[in-house]
Amino acid sequence: MRKELHNAFAAKLDSNAQVKWADMWKNQVTKARNKYPFNYPATFVSIRSVPWQDMTFNVKEGTATVDVYVFFDKYGDTFEGASDKANSLLMLDLLDTLANDLHWLTGDSFGETTQIGEEDLTDRYDRPAHRLTFQCQVGKRITPTVHVSN
Numbered sequence: 001m002r003k004e005l006h007n008a009f010a011a012k013l014d015s016n017a018q019v020k021w022a023d024m025w026k027n028q029v030t031k032a033r034n035k036y037p038f039n040y041p042a043t044f045v046s047i048r049s050v051p052w053q054d055m056t057f058n059v060k061e062g063t064a065t066v067d068v069y070v071f072f073d074k075y076g077d078t079f080e081g082a083s084d085k086a087n088s089l090l091m092l093d094l095l096d097t098l099a100n101d102l103h104w105l106t107g108d109s110f111g112e113t114t115q116i117g118e119e120d121l122t123d124r125y126d127r128p129a130h131r132l133t134f135q136c137q138v139g140k141r142i143t144p145t146v147h148v149s150n
Contacts, residue, residue, distance in 0.1 A: 001139070005064060005110050005136075008107050009045045009066060009068065012101050013045070013102075016101065018094050019098075021040070021042035022042075022044075025044035026044075029042070029071050029127075041071065044068070044069040045067075046066065046067040046068075047066050050064045058141055058144065059140070061138070063135055063137060064110065065116075065135050066133070066134045066136070067134075068098065070130045070132065071127060071129045073127065095118070099118065102132065102134060103115060110137065110138045113135070114134060114136070115134050116133050116134065116135050117133040118130060118133065
């Protein structure tokens, strides 16, 4: 389920010509790291949490929360009259496009995705950074070992 969900998000991100990198989130962008092995804008997919519920016939259902981190390498100005204002505001356009593109993805083990939040993380990463958050219903079949107590 997680691989299918990650791959669906990553494929959709990769299909956007403006996105230069799509990867699984492993905290690749930190203040301590000076070398980045990727180009910007860079996107990262994190399946943050999945609270599961037991259903019948060894099925579990849950709600997955998926974060998409978007990092930019732009530091242009956006004040009125700035020469690079239009170029700098393209970051906001890309965020809107990605949020739109990631709505209503579906797969064999997950239902329609919907955006539930977004957050500016620029202060945390010392670069233009945002997190788009989505949720969807997920399911899986488990094969537990039968245990009979004595």
